[in-house]
Amino acid sequence: MKEAVEAGCCVVGGGPAGMMLGFLLARAGVDVMVLEKHADFLRDFRGDTIHPSTLEVMYELGVLEEFLKRPHQELRELSGWIGDEIVKVGDFTHLPTHCRFLALMPQWDFLNFLAEQGRRYPTFQVRMQAEVTDLLFENGDEKGRVAGVRAKTPQGDLEVRCRLTVGADGRKSVVRERAGLEVINMGAPMDVMWMRVSREASDPRQTFGRIAMGRMLALLDREDYWQMAYVIPKGRAEEVRQKGIKWFREDVAGLLPFLRDRVDELQDWEQVKLLTVVVDRLRKWSRPGLLCIGDAAHAMSPIGGVGINLAIQDAVASANILGAKLREGIPNDEEVQAVQRRRTFPTRATQRMQLIVQNNVIRRVLGSTKPLRVPWILRVMQWVPWLRRIPARMIGIGFRPEHVRIGEAEPKKLMAAD
Numbered sequence: 410m411k412e413a414v415e416a417g418c419c420v421v422g423g424g425p426a427g428m429m430l431g432f433l434l435a436r437a438g439v440d441v442m443v444l445e446k447h448a449d450f451l452r453d454f455r456g457d458t459i460h461p462s463t464l465e466v467m468y469e470l471g472v473l474e475e476f477l478k479r480p481h482q483e484l485r486e487l488s489g490w491i492g493d494e495i496v497k498v499g500d501f502t503h504l505p506t507h508c509r510f511l512a513l514m515p516q517w518d519f520l521n522f523l524a525e526q527g528r529r530y531p532t533f534q535v536r537m538q539a540e541v542t543d544l545l546f547e548n549g550d551e552k553g554r555v556a557g558v559r560a561k562t563p564q565g566d567l568e569v570r571c572r573l574t575v576g577a578d579g580r581k582s583v584v585r586e587r588a589g590l591e592v593i594n595m596g597a598p599m600d601v602m603w604m605r606v607s608r609e610a611s612d613p614r615q616t617f618g619r620i621a622m623g624r625m626l627a628l629l630d631r632e633d634y635w636q637m638a639y640v641i642p643k644g645r646a647e648e649v650r651q652k653g654i655k656w657f658r659e660d661v662a663g664l665l666p667f668l669r670d671r672v673d674e675l676q677d678w679e680q681v682k683l684l685t686v687v688v689d690r691l692r693k694w695s696r697p698g699l700l701c702i703g704d705a706a707h708a709m710s711p712i713g714g715v716g717i718n719l720a721i722q723d724a725v726a727s728a729n730i731l732g733a734k735l736r737e738g739i740p741n742d743e744e745v746q747a748v749q750r751r752r753t754f755p756t757r758a759t760q761r762m763q764l765i766v767q768n769n770v771i772r773r774v775l776g777s778t779k780p781l782r783v784p785w786i787l788r789v790m791q792w793v794p795w796l797r798r799i800p801a802r803m804i805g806i807g808f809r810p811e812h813v814r815i816g817e818a819e820p821k822k823l824m825a826a827d
């Protein structure tokens with residue numbers, strides 16, 4: 410069966426960028442449809458960090474209090490083990506935001522929350538299990554204006570015609586590929602093996618990670634388990650697997666001795682997922698009728714855990730710039746390009762910082778054959794605590810934070826059945 414529908418704006422991808430944009434546009438009275446290929450938001454190995462700047466957006470939207478009622482952890486300080494020393498590297502408690510902490514929340518809870526908020530508005534629609542396979546072009550001319558998308562659903566083919574298509578479908582974006590947008594790849598020296606083991610009350614709190622000779626392991630405290638990122642040189646996953654799961658468990662326990670009694674929970678490689686790290690960005694984020702945002706416009710390295718934040722900031726900027734135009738009609742090409750102009754500086758500056766860390770810290774650590782010493786800059790930070798506010802600001806707020814400037818349309822009157 411083939412279904413054809415119309416929408417003011419069609420957002421492809423229900424990740425942080427797409428769900429936030431859908432919510433903001435619906436809130437502004439735009440008729441918006443979000444298409445998500447999965448049946449739910451329950452996906453593992455995605456970042457779980459909600460940054461102070463994203464929490465500030467929640468505050469500006471009037472939903473922060475409700476959001477913080479959801480189970481989460483609050484991280485006020487970043488620290489790490491270098492060699493055998495614990496060093497403090499970031500202090501969020503002085504940020505000029507309402508929340509002076511980084512919230513850790515499973516991404517599915519965060520996305521469900523955004524979907525619930527969007528559903529308060531009559532012009533919001535999310536279609537799950539709708540996988541976009543192609544773009545529609547005006548008069549069928551692939552060089553012409555993008556007029557919507559074609560998707561597969563369990564009920565059959567779906568065509569959505571709209572005034573603006575937004576590709577928020579992540580770093581393997583079908584939208585950007587079908588639109589022929591040029592990708593600049595900046596490379597990454599590492600990949601990440603992602604896993605979890607249980608956490609006990611006596612474990613250290615809020616530990617950020619361990620860096621030792623040739624090895625690196627980042628840890629996220631998720632209350633009853635540790636989410637762990639074991640960093641390996643690019644393309645070496647098979648080599649690691651060849652050494653066997655027993656060797657791997659020993660290596661993790663060697664890095665984090667307090668986990669020795671629990672590494673046995675890692676029984677096979679099925680529990681250790683490989684995440685290929687990519688850092689890239691589009692030369693042009695748009696073409697007539699189409700805009701890409703979030704990872705679809707610029708895949709971020711996991712360094713600093715800032716990808717979700719940037720995706721949210723892109724969504725806020727897009728809604729601020731295009732919301733009113735979309736409510737009234739069709740934004741012109743110049744207006745759509747304004748989103749890239751607004752977001753290029755923060756994207757480039759963040760990726761630049763990530764590349765500096767990748768090439769000067771991670772590459773060196775992974776290639777090191779001597780015990781590591783704490784670098785002088787981190788040593789100074791231990792003596793001068795206020796210096797720790799600088800990395801906290803760069804991670805927690807980032808460059809050129811966005812604020813919600815687009816107004817609110819009338820929310821839907823909630824019925825007893827809602």
Ligand SMILES: Cc1cc2nc3c(=O)[nH]c(=O)nc-3n(C[C@H](O)[C@H](O)[C@H](O)COP(=O)(O)OP(=O)(O)OC[C@H]3O[C@@H](n4cnc5c(N)ncnc54)[C@H](O)[C@@H]3O)c2cc1C
Binds near residue numbers: 458601702704717
């Ligand atoms: C190892 C690793 C760890 C990371 N850790 C963190 C972290 O701790 N904190 C952080 O902030 N960032 C982290 N990141 C980066 C972060 O995951 C991304 O930057 C962020 O999720 C981007 O959001 P997005 O909405 O642009 O894209 P995504 O989150 O990728 O969302 C895209 C959505 O589009 C859907 N989709 C894809 N194709 C289609 C299609 N054809 N049709 C319909 N739907 C489609 C997908 O199912 C998905 O829901 C990490 C990245 C890596 C690789």
